[in-house]
Amino acid sequence: MSRNSEDALIELEGIKLGFQQRLILDVEQLQISQGGLTVLTGANGAGKTSLLRVMAGLQESDQGKIRFKGDTVSYGSQGLEHRRRVSMLHQEPYLFSGSVLKQVCYGPISHGLNQGIEEKARQALEAVGCLGLVNRHTRQLSGGEKKRIAYACLLALDSELLLLDEPTAQVDQESSEKIRKLIQMQLDAGKTLVVSTHQPEWAKPLKPRLCMLEYGRIVSDTRWN
Amino acid sequence: MTFLFEGFLEGLQMVFQGNPAVYNAAWVTLKVSFGSTLIASLIGLPLGYFLASSSFRGKGFFTVLLQTLLGFPTVVIGLLVYGFLSRRGPFGFADLLFTPSGIVIGLVILAFPITTMFTMTAVSGIDPRAREMALTLGASRQRTAWTLFKEVRFGLISALLASFGRVASEVGIAIMLGGNIEGYTRTLTTAIALESMKGEFGFGIALGLVLLTLIFITALLSRYVQKL
Numbered sequence: 001m002s003r004n005s006e007d008a009l010i011e012l013e014g015i016k017l018g019f020q021q022r023l024i025l026d027v028e029q030l031q032i033s034q035g036g037l038t039v040l041t042g043a044n045g046a047g048k049t050s051l052l053r054v055m056a057g058l059q060e061s062d063q064g065k066i067r068f069k070g071d072t073v074s075y076g077s078q079g080l081e082h083r084r085r086v087s088m089l090h091q092e093p094y095l096f097s098g099s100v101l102k103q104v105c106y107g108p109i110s111h112g113l114n115q116g117i118e119e120k121a122r123q124a125l126e127a128v129g130c131l132g133l134v135n136r137h138t139r140q141l142s143g144g145e146k147k148r149i150a151y152a153c154l155l156a157l158d159s160e161l162l163l164l165d166e167p168t169a170q171v172d173q174e175s176s177e178k179i180r181k182l183i184q185m186q187l188d189a190g191k192t193l194v195v196s197t198h199q200p201e202w203a204k205p206l207k208p209r210l211c212m213l214e215y216g217r218i219v220s221d222t223r224w225n
Numbered sequence: 226m227t228f229l230f231e232g233f234l235e236g237l238q239m240v241f242q243g244n245p246a247v248y249n250a251a252w253v254t255l256k257v258s259f260g261s262t263l264i265a266s267l268i269g270l271p272l273g274y275f276l277a278s279s280s281f282r283g284k285g286f287f288t289v290l291l292q293t294l295l296g297f298p299t300v301v302i303g304l305l306v307y308g309f310l311s312r313r314g315p316f317g318f319a320d321l322l323f324t325p326s327g328i329v330i331g332l333v334i335l336a337f338p339i340t341t342m343f344t345m346t347a348v349s350g351i352d353p354r355a356r357e358m359a360l361t362l363g364a365s366r367q368r369t370a371w372t373l374f375k376e377v378r379f380g381l382i383s384a385l386l387a388s389f390g391r392v393a394s395e396v397g398i399a400i401m402l403g404g405n406i407e408g409y410t411r412t413l414t415t416a417i418a419l420e421s422m423k424g425e426f427g428f429g430i431a432l433g434l435v436l437l438t439l440i441f442i443t444a445l446l447s448r449y450v451q452k453l
Contacts, residue, residue, distance in 0.1 A: 056361055057360075058357055080363070080366075083361065087363075090354060090357065093358065094354035094357070094358045096358070096375070096376060097376055107363055110368055111363045153362060157362065
């Protein structure tokens with residue numbers, strides 16, 4: 001993976017984030033190139049989720065800069081453009097009250113699409129193996145199903161950068177395998193993904209770049225072939 | 226005990242015979258209650274959302290101020306608004322005293338803290354992941370707010386219902402700012418107060434029955450809306 005600034009899809013520089021007078025994120029520099037998988041790993045509280053949230057534009061850092069394709073990322077009401085280019089799958093995703101189809105259509109509608117939304121949503125649901133749940137109420141889904149539906153929401157958006165926070169946490173072996181296949185499909189399509197996980201071995205077949213975090217700092221950055 | 230039973234029967238008779246005084250008062254009550262609940266919602270829903278989803282200096286003080294307004298005696302609201310709307314007051318030129326609009330102004334002051342506080346409580350109780358989900362799926366701030374409102378629609382409908390119930394059953398403001406003019410500003414509650422003082426117990430019961438029916442229908446409608 002190239003680390004030249006020109007190739008970078010997203011670049012973080014001097015990012016510092018504190019919480020209750022404790023530094024939870026201290027990333028001097030991180031560049032993620034277009035296409036490929038980056039895995040963030042580390043113990044609980046290492047800063048994986050915070051780093052993803054900062055990259056997603058959901059959390060503003062106290063210091064530092066983020067550039068997406070060379071443009072400085074804004075937050076709050078100014079950050080809408082960035083949030084439409086980057087999507088994040090939360091560790092325990094929240095699904096809105098209503099049908100699964102409505103939930104998956106939410107993103108494309110928010111992005112201002114007005115044609116082929118339902119078709120896009122159905123394709124995304126098919127990709128995650130949940131087309132049969134299309135009319136099910138989101139409150140009637142299991143934890144694994146919720147995660148796959150949330151993943152379908154991301155797929156329906158066609159975002160440039162996908163951030164997945166612990167996608168295999170609290171899911172069974174079968175769902176975990178399905179998620180890995182979905183990631184492989186995205187990688188084959190030339191997408192850029194950043195995944196946080198406690199079990200980096202799970203991602204080994206995908207040959208990712210592996211960044212290890214400790215106390216908010218990136219302590220190792222290697223390619224896992 | 227007999228007078229209670231007779232009064233109740235007389236009241237029922239008046240309701241079913243379509244007594245014009247009863248239905249006029251009901252119409253005025255509906256107008257001022259819906260009008261004030263609507264305006265209070267237009268102020269209270271966004272204000273409650275703002276208070277729940279943002280932090281700023283003085284937020285605690287502002288919240289306490291709203292909580293104080295929740296317990297504000299209605300006659301004091303009536304008195305203050307009377308002062309502003311009377312001929313000698315700063316808004317005397319508008320000629321709003323003893324009009325339905327005058328009552329609506331007073332009722333809005335009574336209702337908006339209820340709508341605001343209910344909305345604030347409902348939105349504060351939303352799972353924070355709901356907001357993040359909307360944002361990460363590319364929703365604008367307005368769409369995010371609308372999504373969160375839909376997620377807490379039960380709480381918001383309770384806010385509207387509580388406001389409606391409060392303004393429909395209020396007496397002090399309606400008397401002071403409306404003047405209890407028959408067919409114009411006489412509401413069900415001011416009519417009940419007047420008729421019972423005159424010893425017209427049956428008439429009072431009839432008015433009370435209509436008022437209860439109105440609030441019951443509103444509750445039924447809100448139940449239906451919640452299921453949509």
